[in-house]
Amino acid sequence: MLIILKKGADEKEVARLLENIKQSGYTYARANEGGADMIELEGAPSYFQLDFFRSFAPVKKVVTSFEYREKVYRAGGKKDTSVTVKGRRIGGGNIELIAGPCSVESYEQTERIAEKLSKMGIRFFRGGAYKPRTSPYSFQGLNENGLKILSRIAKKYDMVIVTELLDVRNIDAVCEHADIIQIGTRNANNYALLKEVGKLKKPVLLKRGISSTIKEFLLSAEYIMCQGNSEVILCERGIRTFESEAYRTSLDITAVSVVKEVSHLPIIVDPSHSAGAWNLVERLSLASIAAGADGIMVEVHDRPQEALSDAGQSLKPEKLKPLIKKAAEVAECFGKTFMCSAAAGGRKENPSEKRRKIKSKKD
Ligand code: PEP
């Protein structure tokens, strides 16, 4: 536990605090890290004990050493970071919409959906080529052929591609075709895989493990960041709770707000996998934006009845229109911009978006 001291704290007051720490039976060491004066306590003081120490005049704040030292945390007030891919930024006041089918099923299916999404001004396209299915007999994805389809889509519609990496053996293939590498909920605690993507120079979209606490989720991100890759986008996608009938997993909206408080990383929400039902997606998306999410990832299929995976949660493209309009309004309430031209009726165009459009017209 670290007691961070205020700058220029009165040494007499600090001595009084140290005396109290000693009398309470804790060993401590005085330290200075990155210009901050602090006292490091050994052991795990109780909540009430920490509150007592917090009440001393020289104390700025009391934090765990994790919170202070790990890259994922705000460590001494670090400002929000954002991730920019192909000139498009997630975080920093921008709310992005990532949409696309659960699985890449064929070129025709992917192209049909991408065309509709692109027309709505959606700039991030998702689609799984390697599918982590509960049953080994279910459709497992088109694998490398699926990746090649995604590359063609990226070129044709100038979209950013998000796709899942399941296995470290496919890392080169996924890197060749993806702009953002997704690590799914099942691999959120696969530390060997996290370390490998930590060595890449590509953004990683890290989903929360289905039974990860917030701390475990953030430490999974730390596995990536400690290898040198700081371009991590967190994704809340629901956790397993006692509710198992009415919906698929419980979307932990509170976690979104908590993560925004303690971490500087952007966090998006996947309401589709959380709910498992298309009709819940709009409301959960709006709630996520209100809770502080920097983006939404939604599964879309133009013929959900034919979808080879996650048919029940796939929104038809036209159902996105009212979602986008309302999302833009909620974003505006929080001083943020929903980055989708179909939302333009609900908000004023962001100046950086305008500049990008003018530039791409010139190009
Ligand atoms: C997905 O996004 O395609 C997916 C499988 O999600 P999750 O890992 O959250 O289940």
Ligand code: MN
């Ligand atoms: Mn899916």
